[in-house]
Amino acid sequence: xxxxxxxxxxxxxxxxxxxxxxxxxxxxxxxxxxxxxxxxxxxxxxxxxxxxxxxxxxxxxxxxxxxxxxxxxxxxxxxxxxx
Amino acid sequence: xxxxxxxxxxxxxxxxxxxxxxxxxxxxxxxxxxxxxxxxxxxxxxxxxxxxxxxxxxxxxxxxxxxxxxxxxxxxxxxxxxxxxxxxxxxxxxxxxxxxxxxxxxxxxxxxxxxxxxxxxxxxxxxxxxxxxxxxxxxxxxxxxxxxxxxxxxxxxxxxxxxxxxxxxxxxxxxxxxxxxxxxxxxxxxxxxxxxxxxxxxxxxxxxxxxxxxxxxxxxxxxxxxxxxxxxxxxxxxxxxxxxxxxxxxxxxxxxxxxxxxxxxxxxxxxxxxxxxxxxxxxxxxxxxxxxxxxxxxxxxxxxxxxxxxxxxxxxxxxxxxxxxxxxxxxxxxxxxxxxxxxxxxxxxxxxxxxxxxxxxxxxxxxxx
Numbered sequence: 001x002x003x004x005x006x007x008x009x010x011x012x013x014x015x016x017x018x019x020x021x022x023x024x025x026x027x028x029x030x031x032x033x034x035x036x037x038x039x040x041x042x043x044x045x046x047x048x049x050x051x052x053x054x055x056x057x058x059x060x061x062x063x064x065x066x067x068x069x070x071x072x073x074x075x076x077x078x079x080x081x082x083x
Numbered sequence: 084x085x086x087x088x089x090x091x092x093x094x095x096x097x098x099x100x101x102x103x104x105x106x107x108x109x110x111x112x113x114x115x116x117x118x119x120x121x122x123x124x125x126x127x128x129x130x131x132x133x134x135x136x137x138x139x140x141x142x143x144x145x146x147x148x149x150x151x152x153x154x155x156x157x158x159x160x161x162x163x164x165x166x167x168x169x170x171x172x173x174x175x176x177x178x179x180x181x182x183x184x185x186x187x188x189x190x191x192x193x194x195x196x197x198x199x200x201x202x203x204x205x206x207x208x209x210x211x212x213x214x215x216x217x218x219x220x221x222x223x224x225x226x227x228x229x230x231x232x233x234x235x236x237x238x239x240x241x242x243x244x245x246x247x248x249x250x251x252x253x254x255x256x257x258x259x260x261x262x263x264x265x266x267x268x269x270x271x272x273x274x275x276x277x278x279x280x281x282x283x284x285x286x287x288x289x290x291x292x293x294x295x296x297x298x299x300x301x302x303x304x305x306x307x308x309x310x311x312x313x314x315x316x317x318x319x320x321x322x323x324x325x326x327x328x329x330x331x332x333x334x335x336x337x338x339x340x341x342x343x344x345x346x347x348x349x350x351x352x353x354x355x356x357x358x359x360x361x362x363x364x365x366x367x368x369x370x371x372x373x374x375x376x377x378x379x380x381x382x383x384x385x386x387x388x389x390x391x392x393x394x395x396x397x398x399x400x401x402x403x404x405x406x407x408x409x410x411x412x413x414x415x416x417x418x419x420x421x422x423x424x425x426x427x428x429x430x431x432x433x434x435x436x437x438x439x440x441x442x443x444x445x446x447x448x449x450x451x452x
Contacts, residue, residue: 001119050226053200056333056339070306
């Protein structure tokens with residue numbers, strides 16, 4: 001039940017920070033999402049959505065880290081396989 | 084889809100599994116806390132990619148599974164009251180109470196509506212002001228901000244016919260209870276990424292120190308889980324026991340400050356009984372004194388204590404990580420999702436349901452989406 005999925009913020013409405021909503025695109029399905037808990041969200045950001053609420057803005061730089069880690073692992077493998 | 088497909092890459096997964104294989108020199112037993120992670124592990128066969136010396140034990144992170152039977156009974160009682168609408172997440176409807184489930188109450192005329200978000204329940208209350216609308220608020224920390232917002236809005240907007248039956252639980256006290264168990268074999272944890280997105284990671288530091296267990300906050304995609312396992316076994320091999328964050332694209336050390344502020348206003352930490360596990364001190368949220376009027380227990384009477392059903396179901400030991408679903412003689416025969424004996428087969432996030440769905444008894448069956 002703690003499922004949360006990433007979606008792209010397409011537009012935002014509402015002035016009251018606790019009532020701000022956005023149209024969020026989940027791979028073609030667009031839903032109205034409450035942005036109260038993601039006050040820093042901007043159009044073009046990816047947010048993580050759980051039961052109708054964005055609970056985080058996904059950090060692009062941090063997201064890249066796992067792939068840097070994978071590249072490092074790949075380099076170690078290469079070094080091992082090089083005689 | 085961005086932030087999903089790239090974390091499901093098979094070649095990358097095998098590379099991580101190989102790195103885990105090169106890292107481990109002896110057997111290690113890790114627990115993934117969250118039911119969503121259990122589901123991904125079984126669905127993608129992550130456990131089968133790992134070297135045999137690394138065992139993943141499934142944890143209690145299924146809120147539907149751990150909701151005490153007396154709350155199901157209370158929800159049924161409320162649903163059958165004339166003039167009342169009970170709103171619930173869909174997963175709760177098939178959880179057995181002492182006498183039947185919410186689906187049964189619905190067939191007996193109870194007005195029970197499945198909602199996606201607690202704000203949907205609030206919208207029903209606004210639309211039907213002459214009916215009492217009760218939202219069955221279950222969940223871990225991930226769901227608490229959404230439920231807190233429903234309570235906050237109801238109070239702000241004076242929606243007098245809205246209330247919540249709250250059965251909220253917290254992860255860190257359950258981890259402590261598992262580690263305190265006499266039969267605990269857990270040497271490291273993959274902590275629940277979405278719980279920590281809300282709460283941050285600070286509350287895990289004392290657990291890592293006191294029990295000398297590495298805790299790696301981990302995401303939900305196959306690459307996330309494998310990287311979490313790698314980080315955890317590295318710590319174990321190096322003799323470290325620290326809190327590390329694999330899911331840093333979403334989890335910040337201090338959590339979500341806006342959510343934490345509202346949680347502190349709406350909820351207060353109270354003891355909770357966990358189905359299959361028992362009483363755990365300070366292990367849940369209840370509504371704070373300022374929100375007592377929104378408490379369905381205040382409005383419709385307190386929940387009476389109940390007893391877990393006695394039978395051949397092993398769900399308690401499955402939830403504590405002591406047994407695996409296939410260890411149960413009833414698994415897949417006398418106990419199936421259509422005719423479940425216990426909670427871990429009912430909820431789609433329960434460990435038994437995940438094994439049945441993805442491992443099943445018919446190996447040729449395609450996994451459903």
